Amino acid sequence: MLSINDFHGQLDRVGNVNNQPVGTAAYLASYLRQRSLENPNTLLLHVGDAVGASPPVSALLQDEPTIDILNTLGFDLGTLGNHEFDEGVTEMMRLIHGGTHPETGYFEGANFPYTVANVVDKKTHQPILPPHVIKRVKGVPIGFIGVVTKTTPTIVTPDGVKGVIFTDEAEAINREVKKLKKKGVKAIMVLAHEGGFQNSKGEITGPIADITKQLDPEVDVVFAGHSHSYLNGTVNGKLVVQAYSYGTAFSDVDIVIDRRTKDVIQKRAEVVTTYHKGMKPDAQIQKMVDEAQAKVAPIINEEVGQTTEAITRTENDAGESALGNLIADAQRWKMNTDFSFMNPGGIRADLPAGKVTWGDVFSVQPFGNDLVKMELTGEQIRRLLNQQFQDPDRIRILKVSGLEFTWNPSRPANDRVVDVRKADGTPIDPARTYTVTTNSFLASGGDNFTVFNEGTNKVVGPTDLDALVEYIKQLPQPFSARIEGRIQLTDQ
The missing domain is CATH 3.60.21.10 (Metallo-dependent phosphatases)
Incomplete structure (x- = not known):
């Protein structure tokens, strides 16, 4: 067999x-x-x-x-x-x-x-x-x-x-x-x-x-x-x-x-x-x-940008990836929100060094999920981030933009997030309402991120693929993305 x-x-x-x-x-x-x-x-x-x-x-x-x-x-x-x-x-x-x-x-x-x-x-x-x-x-x-x-x-x-x-x-x-x-x-x-x-x-x-x-x-x-x-x-x-x-x-x-x-x-x-x-x-x-390649060639060969080096979904120990950062940034930019969240399972390929085609970007995000803007409180966002650890067999670290957080692997699964900050380092306010972007898969509670179901004032935007292509095209070329310390590990 x-x-x-x-x-x-x-x-x-x-x-x-x-x-x-x-x-x-x-x-x-x-x-x-x-x-x-x-x-x-x-x-x-x-x-x-x-x-x-x-x-x-x-x-x-x-x-x-x-x-x-x-x-x-x-x-x-x-x-x-x-x-x-x-x-x-x-x-x-x-x-x-x-x-x-x-x-x-x-x-x-x-x-x-x-x-x-x-x-x-x-x-x-x-x-x-x-x-x-x-x-x-x-x-x-x-x-x-x-x-x-x-x-x-x-x-x-x-x-x-x-x-x-x-x-x-x-x-x-x-x-x-x-x-x-x-x-x-x-x-x-x-x-x-x-x-x-x-x-x-x-x-x-x-x-x-x-x-x-x-x-x-x-x-x-x-x-x-x-x-x-x-x-x-x-x-x-x-x-x-x-x-x-x-x-x-x-x-x-x-x-x-x-x-x-x-x-x-x-x-x-x-x-x-x-x-x-x-x-x-x-x-x-x-x-x-x-024969299959010939049928799709006209669509996939369009150049959308140039990278300085390969941008990969490889995560560091904390769970951050360069490609995850790029995608999260694109989604936040397109929907003009405070923060954005991307699921690691939705990132299916890396971007090559040099010429990046529409087909390369499609391979990264092939699901055609719509972007969804919604409102969540600071308290809900903390609960959402703790849902990353609910399955001990499959910890799923969300890729984030506009936001930084630190987590401690030795704390209980429902309280592993130590602190959550805006990109400028100021703590998020549990009582305040923030605008967030995610994809339609996560917005419907996918990967058991059920806090997204509590989001209010939901607005549906373009597909994640279209947003990423548009974002890359408007970046200064050649473009890059790297791990920046948005997600950090601590033993405190």
Whole structure:
């Protein structure tokens, strides 16, 4: 079983691992095809977020090129990630089952099945896709159960998850395991779009470990995703594997099944990095990527500015980033507010050194969220900043403009912010009302920043992308952004 996770339509983006180029659809294809030839009993799987938060080459064409490429490579099965819901259930189903979009016309959809066991229709309470799929290899049945993180409603806009309910992942998996066992299926795999991390001792922690610990002993392998991390280890005797993200790696899981018992008797995994060195890009897939690039070239190649150096989303220990500062500044400038806040998960790429195109800026902010101006008191802003620490597994430090704050990691999660100041150093007044800008995702309480729901006098502005492009164009060129100490750590 060869699996990818969190591909995010990265058809043409070259990554860097150990100072070597990795990734792109054409190189990933060469690796998958080579490994498939080595073993006739191969299944190709994806573990969600195949599309969504994609660069322009895929996103501007409604992510159809990515599904086309998975079809061409002969993928056997996929599950949903949270980003499959970015444009709502109807558009997600169009990409899977086929249908017409006003921008791109008719699309045939995916020619492989999807499975998800923990997403049900709000009205009928029926699963929106098959909760499990059985694949037969040389007559032996292998069961696959898909699930997506139950936190999806908090990390996708409300419109994206309208009409569906997300249930507990482990409960949904165990329910389907029972059904599979009744059908005589003993080899059972889980495609779980939820993640975790692995330490130097090989121990896996995080939500995927918590889920796996609750699973029926009949489950053999858990393919993970969502955290864009490396996982290759065992939890309660189950193999758990995840291959980073963006096609920079894939998982190669080998299992041996006893024909008599139909059960897995051996299993092992390897996470393979898609280094360019020593591998040729797949010509068929490269041609498909080239065609997609040609379609979007007129839009994406427009120059919007020049940087003095690359501006990255890399955070310092306090959680501040140069690119986060630039985006927050753009949003505050466009909406003319006292402060602005940007979520780190909405920053999807870095800006290059030198020429910056519209396509580069789109890759940074591909969601098309509207900007929202609102009023919050100083007391609400402090509570908002403390909400950065509510999930110990996923601390999310907001990028800020017009504002500085200091936090202490050893204080209780709901009181970690030590002080909040305006940019000139004066403390904000808890009783005073301030104007703030954020994006429509956060404005609706996304990432569990529920204080934004308390905002008053809300005004909707242009998209975050348009605001950032406009802001960059009016800056003195070449422009730069850097970490300035807006966010600071203290042990006091």
